[in-house]
Amino acid sequence: TSASKNWSPMWRLFWRHQLAICCAVRIGLIAYSYAHDALFEVKYTDIDYLVFNNASRHMLQGRSPYLESEYRYTPLIALVTLGNFLLHSGFGKFVFAAADVACGCLLAGLTSWPAAAAWLWNPIVLGVSSRGSAEPLILLCVHAKLYPVIYCPAICLHVWRTSASASQAVSRLIRLAICAALSFGAPLALFYHLYGNEFMSQAYLYHFGRLDPQHNFSVYFLPMRLLGPRILRAVSGLAFGLQAGSVLLFSWAVPHQDACWFFVTFGFVSLNKVITSQYFLWYLVFLPLLLYRLVPSSGRWLLCQLAIAWLLPQTVWLGLAYLLEFRRLPIVELVWLASLFVLLSNAWIAWRLFDAYRRRMQGDSEAKKRD
Template sequence: MLIWWTATSSSSSSSSSSSISRMAQSSVAARSASASAGDQTSARKKKRVSFAAGSAPPALPSAASSPAFSALFQRPLPLYFSAALLRLGLLLYGLWQDANSPLKYTDIDYLVFTDAARFVSRGQSPYDRETYRYTPVLAWLLLPTAHVGASPLWDAVWFSSGKVLFAAADLVAGWLLERVLTSSGSGLLGLDPVAARKFAAIWLLNPMVATISTRGSSEGLLGVLVMALLSAVMARRVTLAGLLLGFSVHFKIYPFIYAPAIVWWMDAERMGSADADKKKGSPAPGQNKSKSTLISRVTTFATPARIRLAAVSLSTFVCLNAVMYICYGPPFLTHTFLHHVTRIDHRHNFSPYNTQLYLASAFPDLSALRIESVAFLPQLVLSCFLIPIVLAKKDLPTAMLAQTFTFVTFNKVCTSQYFLWYMVLLPLYLPRSSFLEDGKLGIFALAMWVTSQGLWLHQGYGLEFLGLSTFLPGLWLASLGFFLVNCWILGIIIADVLREGPA
């Protein structure tokens, strides 16, 4: 609740600055115009427009902020120090729990990462470690964890260095998030620094984010890559964006879903192409009109920025994969990419496909049409085609949030770590969202999201720890309930963007 209150109070802190005065005046004027017009739809649309630099999102009724709490956001240092302190505390607690409890704090994935790093340190392949399904880059980054033998204390320090890296990545992702929130321009919020830090705290001070990173999951690194990619795109740094996109897809497959949205957003007008006006012109005399129209559409779409983004990102992706293939051969392709097409993971899985995957694991030859091979079709149609086409030109950051939310919700494997993929983008949407505009709706959505997870975890606990067969109907119904709650939230996100009107 602290994190939600941080968001809802982001525009209610006391300030004597002129920017807040202008915000209050514009808010009163907007409400007056809405009341006189009597058009609620129009009013909602006005609330969803991008905020000019120095303004703030709509305020919600909230308790007055204490001076100490307000001081947390006045300057960057207190916020980032608090975020670092939270992660340090969890790291130390994790060491204690690992040493004293049969239920370990360290995620099993971290043991896989560090084992792979140990193989690399010996000159072997990271894929010699069974179940390592990641790029070798991750094992290379964790090479310090392979240093052992000095003393038990230093062995523990070196072993935890990967967790420190992931926790530090959380902070970098939060800093990039704050930068995007304060940036002004087309499709950007342009919040004042204090408001931006309050929304960035949804990521930085989120105990779920901090726990997942300090347990040894690498999602913080993905947060850095995605936020750096979005920052580069919004700043029109096309070459850098291409490099980041290519590397991100190599590091973890799912960021490829952002390519259609970014390409669609990069039209000639938005990118300031010198040929934008020429490409809008009518066909030259004597040309076949239909042929000219087709050629015109192709040339209009193939702007220099789009071509450069495609060339740089594809070259980066191909070169990285070629280097890894030369180093590690076919196992690299098999474990890093091909494995995910036929992956079956029925444990710790919120997906509604969970029960079917469980049955498929028991009877692998039950059907010629394997569900794990076709389950990706709905998520790809939605996240790679429909959502980019409909939302990207209206609001690219929120379109990327909707894409990621869809990809995770409809994925055949859905674990808690995957929630971080869209949580890092959530603060970019919340300032102008229905969830913040209507506090009751926001709290209800949060409660439903947490409760539906809790119901699933209750069934999962019975299965994993008590040995009860809860697959049917309990676990399946819980998975379906969580899926429906996510679909409802996704519908609100999409509706918020559509209310903005034409791009």
């Protein structure tokens, strides 16, 4: 049952006002992006937005969006940003911001307005969506990325644990598999028919073998920058193995799906070969679900500690990356140390959140026994 059905009239009115303010802030940031881009060296608009524009221009002229060499997405994104040429240059930004707000509305319906605020008012979320990143839209569309496959172990375990018998579990899994195949496979078949192997290679397969030596939040960027191809393959294999282990561990250890999907995604992103700010949205969208479960038993001071532990390393990394990229200072090793700081901080955050989750579950179990 949707949690929002139990809201009082006062909370419903408060929610509408807050939602209107959230939308206004996003519109304001999109408007600000034009002034910022005209005045400052470091642009506000995401470079990917320019890539989307180029891909859409090719599509508008009846050509493949993959003539834009940097376009690594489903053609769906290029279709959405056709409005940049047909209506307004900021059309795509407004669509992505609307998807961001839609995620917040879904979270508010599943939890509460205060929990959903962890998404709607998160500065990273505000920045990513208003800069023209397609990530908020991708969160609503399974077809857009392959990474949702990481939820398969958790889903299968959940179905098995909650089924009355093995035959019922198998039946439920078959139905889920059919639904998943249709939702993912139908657009895949359409775009494969239109663009063939080029679509498969650029939108999906490219990311399996991606080795990016450019500085990013991942600790793997420096080894990829310094080591030869053979060692790179070993590093890539190590990253994949650690990610798979993390996914399986959290899928087994966290039986509640609202919490499990956060932990699975947080571990997967933290151990990825390439990490940019957009990837943070993959797990932040599940954070309100976890907080809604934990807040009654977890102190606000703990949540403040975790927020600081998450933001501080990123701030350090961004400052050093700016000095490296725009001031050309020879500090690539310091940027790598900042990436290591981000990873260690994320590991600490995961441990503290999991410990809080475990304690909450133990408390609930003891309360049921007393009743």
